[in-house]
Amino acid sequence: MRSATIKRKTKETDIEVSVNLDGTGVVDIATGIGFFDHMLDLLARHSRIDMTVKAVGDLHIDFHHTTEDVGIALGQAVRQALGDMAGITRYASIHMPMDETLTRVVIDVSGRPMLVFRTTFARDKIGEFDTELVREWFNAFAMNAGITLHVETLYGENAHHIAESCFKGLARALRTALAIDPRNKGEVPSTKGQLGG
Numbered sequence: 001m002r003s004a005t006i007k008r009k010t011k012e013t014d015i016e017v018s019v020n021l022d023g024t025g026v027v028d029i030a031t032g033i034g035f036f037d038h039m040l041d042l043l044a045r046h047s048r049i050d051m052t053v054k055a056v057g058d059l060h061i062d063f064h065h066t067t068e069d070v071g072i073a074l075g076q077a078v079r080q081a082l083g084d085m086a087g088i089t090r091y092a093s094i095h096m097p098m099d100e101t102l103t104r105v106v107i108d109v110s111g112r113p114m115l116v117f118r119t120t121f122a123r124d125k126i127g128e129f130d131t132e133l134v135r136e137w138f139n140a141f142a143m144n145a146g147i148t149l150h151v152e153t154l155y156g157e158n159a160h161h162i163a164e165s166c167f168k169g170l171a172r173a174l175r176t177a178l179a180i181d182p183r184n185k186g187e188v189p190s191t192k193g194q195l196g197g
Contacts (some may be wrong), residue, residue, distance in 0.1 A: 003050075004080035008036040008073045012065040013057040017073040021081050021178050023050025031070060033063050036137075039167045040070070046171035047178075049078075063133060071137040075144025078178075085109060088183045092176035096169035101156025102181040105169030107177045108148040110125040115142040119166060123159045134163050138170070 002021040009015070020040060025045040044051035053074065057066030082088070085151050092105040099139035103119065117138055142149040151169065156162045 002081045002083065004077045004081065006073045006077040008069060008076075010065075010069065013069040015055045015073045017054075017068055017070070017077045018050075018052040019074070019077045019081050020050035021078070024048055026050045028052045028054075031066055032057065032059050033066060033129060033174055035127050036063070036070075036133075037164075039137075039163065040074075042164065042194040043167050043171045046168050047174040049174065049178075059071065062112075063129060064136065067133045068136050068140045071140025073178075075141040075146075078141075078145045078174075079194060082178070084107070085111070087180045087186045089177050089179050089181045089184075092173040094169050094172045094176075095154075096165045096172065098156070098161040098165035098168065100158065101153065101161040101164070101165045103151065103156070103165035103169045104155045105165070105166070105173045106150040107170075107173040109146075109177045110148050111146045112148060113146050114148040115139045115144040116152075118150075120153070121159045121162060126163060128197060131159055131163065134166060138166070167176050170196050 003019060005018040007016045019114060025048045027041050027044040029040045031037055053070060055066050055070050089111055096103050098175055111156050115138055117135045138151060151166055153162050
């Protein structure tokens, strides 16, 4: 079973994250940030990754530390659960519609972290959640999962829809890229014989 648990404790946050990459999308999420919980919930459900996220953070300051640190821990958990990445599909791309919004997400589970994020929001907040934190989370996740990730919203107006299309797009791309390809026969999908360097 490809699973991992990461615990991360700093002066700003106390986080425990568990993932099972071969799950069914079972979730148990509590970060203290309602909108963020909603995004993580749909990430798990649409990727089919079982996910537990428990976070206590300095929300009296703002949501930044909790959002970023959850991205770090979740990325580390995915990377650890992947092991040597043998047999994975590795690449995926998807266009994710959300009402008037369309976002393209392209992923390479390469072991080489990179984020290209071309998404803008017309509003600074979705409820109490700062929209700039969407990029912060994606960056923390990509850097710690060791993935190359391109996210581009082609068009859209509603900030909630834009954020949701980004998270759902990532979910569906992960679902494909992390899947075991039976034709790979346990081989690492790289001419180098390894991923990550």
